[in-house]
Amino acid sequence: MDKVFRAKDMARKHVTGDYTKQFELLRDYALELQATNPDTTVKIDVCPNGNPASPTRQFRRIYVLTIVGLDSNNGIYPLAYAIVESENTASWKWFLENLGDDLELGSNSNYTFISDRQKGLQIVVDQLFPNAEHRYCIRHIHDNMRKKWGQTEYRDHLWRCASTTTIPEFEHLMKEFSEYDKEACQWLKQIPPVHWARSHFSGRAASDVLISNMCEVFNGKIEKGRDKPLISCLEFIREYLMKRICNVMKGMKKAKGPLTPTATDILDARKKGASQYIARWNGENKYQVTGALQD
Template structure:
């Protein structure tokens, strides 16, 4: 069946080399049928009608419409494309109220390694085409090029945090010690500053240079305990992207349009299945996601064993004692609990629910926005090949590196030629 599918795809989209000439028309078909937004990069030939493919960014309007109802968090990661034309698939994603990954935007880059210019272009596309929300937390690998770009004025729309998994991998590459790497992970994932300090002291005893290496990293970018304001919403890793879109690795010997088609089918199925599931509330009246309700039920049960002692006359500050005699303080007006769950995960803990029970307050007043609107938009089927529109604003594309006229060719970005000096030349295509 897989061989038959490959033959069918090749018959429609061409082989690896010929598929590049089909790509603009294929993307135009997706744009016309599903209001997809695009940004191209290609290396022009002396004849302006032809160019070699360099990269393409795309985002569907369905994702743009759904993201305002997601958490203000964007994770970014890459997937290697190691076929005949090596490159990278760049993926940006959010999280819905169920804490499930929400697809945002994609780009295919024909570069073995990513440069600061590539990341600058990718983040600019996200800001220009995907979202203008403020207060977004951007979680990425600690790649030096990314760090350089997010510090620039154009990227100040996001608060930058590091993926803990990528940090651990980078740490291991330097020090090659499994136990110290495990301590780095535990230090980054704990909710408490005291435990963070404890693990760093353990690392310091084992290797002073490793501790100095970690001290160079701003704590708020690495550790959950220092995530002031709960910008991360408890999200520490970006490797969920690889788990979600790892199927691309199975199509490395297929044309780039096929990779994009597989992603399109995946997105259409996600929106359809999530919309159907979220529309079927377990009891017909829940306004909140199952993810939130499950936490409420778990913490509500635990809260029954907590003792609550008011600490002020206004009913704002409470001491909550667990069965094991551990004490926590809840500040209702500030939405703070000393267990730090409320601040870091933006959802009330069992101590808050115990206070709600004491005051006879509905704990669901602290719940999140309904997630139905996230997946409200429909995806339309891709038209038949005979109905694909012409991509008149994009030249005929050839495989990457074809007939380059110089060692440093100019780029066409967003349909506009840009020389190596950065000055615009020539009309928009």
């Protein structure tokens, strides 16, 4: 059995690479990545060394410009990724500082972030981008809620409150929730609605997404690469991103008209709904529009 395990380990190293050797080649990999992909940002961070004369350093983090955003067809579009020691305040700050440098974000930037309310991330976003809109994923809020209130009715109340687009309707739905369960509603009120309710969003962002599923999708796609040696892991991610971006480009070429396929479907649905309304001229420069309310 020992001989079999040694043979398997040798075969694995031949296929995926040696873990130790790949750390030694990391700087060469970063230079090659930048040489073959113009304008790519790659930054390597190492642990402090008490002996400056030592030729070796201990790897801590690597950053490559890609992060998950939403494209105009409601699909994920990765922009920046990093491999770090752990998800903590220091690593989040290092990552977002690099991202800010690449995207030329200042403390007055009006970007919108959506996260799962990780404490370290919340602190850093508030510190680096105090004017940014920071949304909290509703699915993660519900995960916390159902630890005590697991029934489907609680989830339905939460989603109705989060999805409505006007403040009066939000207040009405929160009142209904309070009447259903005052304690649960009070728990939800501890989370400022500017972070999770559409009715309280600033309106600056072109997207009104409430969940961070796009990140979960991305994480699922790269899961098989996580246990590989460092460079093999980075190449797994890079190749996935390359294939995805190429597939998006192919889809764009097939699109007919000035809009993306998803935007076209949404517009067609709106046009169909609008055809059910009747506009009557009031005799001057206005119209009265009547018809059934649309969801």
